[in-house]
Amino acid sequence: MAALIGELFDPKAPLAISEHSRPHWSQAGAIVFITFRSADSIPRDVLLRWERKKNQWIESHSELALPWRKALPHLSSQLQNAFKKQFDRTREDFLDTCRGKCVLKKRTLAKIVADSLLYFDGERYRMGDFVVMPNHVHLLASFPSEESLTVQCDSWLHFTAHKINLELGLTGKFWQQEPFDHLVRSPEQYNYLRKYIKENGVKAGVREGEYLYRRCES
The missing domain is CATH 3.30.70.1290 (Transposase IS200-like)
Incomplete structure (x- = not known):
C-alpha cells in the first residue's frame, strides 16, 4: 500500500x-x-446534453425540485456517490477521445x-x-x-x-x-x-x- x-x-x-x-x-x-x-x-452541445441528463437523474432519484447543482449536497452520501460515479466516468471517457x-x-x-x-x-x-x-x-x-x-x-x-x-x-x-x-x-x-x-x-x-x-x- x-x-x-x-x-x-x-x-x-x-x-x-x-x-x-x-x-x-x-x-x-x-x-x-x-x-x-x-x-x-468538450463542445458546448455535449455539455448542455450532460446538464439535461444530470437534472433528469436528480428528478428520477429524489423528490427535490431543484437543479442538480443545488440538489446534490442534499442527497444521501450513497446517492451522491452514484451520481458522481456515473457522470465523472462520462466526462473522463469523453476527455480521453482527445477533442480540440x-x-x-x-x-x-x-x-x-x-x-x-x-x-x-x-x-x-x-x-x-x-x-x-x-x-x-x-x-x-x-x-x-x-x-x-x-x-x-x-x-x-x-x-x-x-x-x-x-x-x-x-x-x-x-x-x-x-x-x-x-x-x-x-x-x-x-x-x-x-x-x-x-x-x-x-x-x-x-x-x-x-x-x-x-x-x-x-
Missing part, C-alpha cells in the same frame, strides 16, 4: 462547499483528485504545466501523481486549508494559460475555468486513482511522448 500524501476525507470534520458552475468540496489536509481541461476539449486542438501533446507546453504543478510542492501544497494529457490534466494533491485549493488552482490555470498562449502566439481563454475535484475517501480509492493516472495515456490511445506522466515516490 502506497504512503498517502495527505489525509483521507473525514465526513465528520469541517468541510467547505462552494458553488459556481458546479459544487466544489474542500477539506484541510485531505487528498483531492483534480481534473482541469482545455476550453475546447490538443496542444499539450507538444512536450514544451506540457512541461510548462508540469513545472507549474511542482513549483510550490512542499510549500503551499503536497503534490502527488499527475499526468498532462493532450487536452486535460489529472492530479492528486493535498492542501493545508479549504481556501488554498481554490486559490492554487486559479494560480495554476492563470499562469500556465499565459505561458502557453505566449508560446503559441495566441490570446484568450485556454483552460475551462473551473476544475473538477473529488475528495479521496479511502486508501483503496487513492491507489485506484494513482493507477488511473498512470494508465491514462495508454488507455486513451495517446502515443508515447504526447503525454507527460509524473509519479510521486515519497
Whole structure:
C-alpha cells in the first residue's frame, strides 16, 4: 500500500462547499483528485446534453425540485456517490477521445504545466501523481486549508494559460475555468486513482511522448 500524501476525507470534520458552475468540496489536509481541461476539449452541445441528463437523474432519484447543482449536497452520501460515479466516468471517457486542438501533446507546453504543478510542492501544497494529457490534466494533491485549493488552482490555470498562449502566439481563454475535484475517501480509492493516472495515456490511445506522466515516490 502506497504512503498517502495527505489525509483521507473525514465526513465528520469541517468541510467547505462552494458553488459556481458546479459544487466544489474542500477539506484541510485531505487528498483531492483534480481534473482541469482545455476550453475546447468538450463542445458546448455535449455539455448542455450532460446538464439535461444530470437534472433528469436528480428528478428520477429524489423528490427535490431543484437543479442538480443545488440538489446534490442534499442527497444521501450513497446517492451522491452514484451520481458522481456515473457522470465523472462520462466526462473522463469523453476527455480521453482527445477533442480540440490538443496542444499539450507538444512536450514544451506540457512541461510548462508540469513545472507549474511542482513549483510550490512542499510549500503551499503536497503534490502527488499527475499526468498532462493532450487536452486535460489529472492530479492528486493535498492542501493545508479549504481556501488554498481554490486559490492554487486559479494560480495554476492563470499562469500556465499565459505561458502557453505566449508560446503559441495566441490570446484568450485556454483552460475551462473551473476544475473538477473529488475528495479521496479511502486508501483503496487513492491507489485506484494513482493507477488511473498512470494508465491514462495508454488507455486513451495517446502515443508515447504526447503525454507527460509524473509519479510521486515519497
